[in-house]
Amino acid sequence: MSARRIGIMGGTFDPIHHGHLVAASEVQARFDLDEVVFVPTGQPYQKGRVSPAEDRYLMTVIATASNPRFHVSRVDIDRDGPTYTIDTLRDMRSVYGADASLFFITGADALNRILSWRDALEMLAAAHFVGVTRPGFELTDDHLPEDSVTLVEVPAMAISSTACRDRVAAGEPVWYLVPDGVVQYINKRGLYRGSGNVTPV
Ligand code: ATP
Ligand code: MG
Secondary structure, three states: OOOOEEEEEEEOOOOOOHHHHHHHHHHHHHOOOOEEEEEEOOEEOOOOOOOOHHHHHHHHHHHHOOOOOEEEOOHHHHOOOEEOHHHHHHHHHHHHOOOOEEEEEEEHHHHHOHHHOOOHHHHHHHOEEEEEOOOOOOOOOOOOOOOOEEEEOOOOOOOOHHHHHHHHHOOOOOEOOEOHHHHHHHHHHOOOOOOOOOOOO
């Protein structure tokens, strides 16, 4: 069996939306990935309060269930303490083995801030990074080590989890911004209803 090619899509997924899914699908096809693993964060250290990890995990499972190449990992939500991507990559490496090629997918906004992440240079060496376009953000690798990242244009989806939360709080629909099952899950659990919504990052 040749070495596996694994995409990793980290995120808070509060909630997961079609911007995440289109980015993952596009990179899967472009890089001929065997699978893309969505990894919901535990406690994100650069964000304020977020919805319970179990709700974010289940929404991610619901959203990805129909794609045979999409999977969801609990490594970050099951690890104690704040989530650092360097730990995610170490865990993924031990799951998939030394031979696997790991591709960590980030939107342009995340890529712009990536040098502020813990052990950034070690992290950039632990996987190949794929930066994808996101409306409203410039996609550049000028600040990053040579050959550590590939920039990819994906279909523009002007959707953010923050906007989804705000819409639910305001009683506005999120149909077609997130998968149908995620709309139903948000309603079933009463997520994002009141004030005290989480802050965007
Ligand atoms: P929030 O508004 O809560 O920060 P978000 O929509 O930015 O939510 P995250 O969970 O923070 O979603 O993002 C996870 C990853 O997905 C990041 O790398 C982010 O850049 C990327 N991403 C999110 N939305 C899009 C989008 N519409 N297009 C491309 N990439 C995206
Ligand atoms: Mg974000």
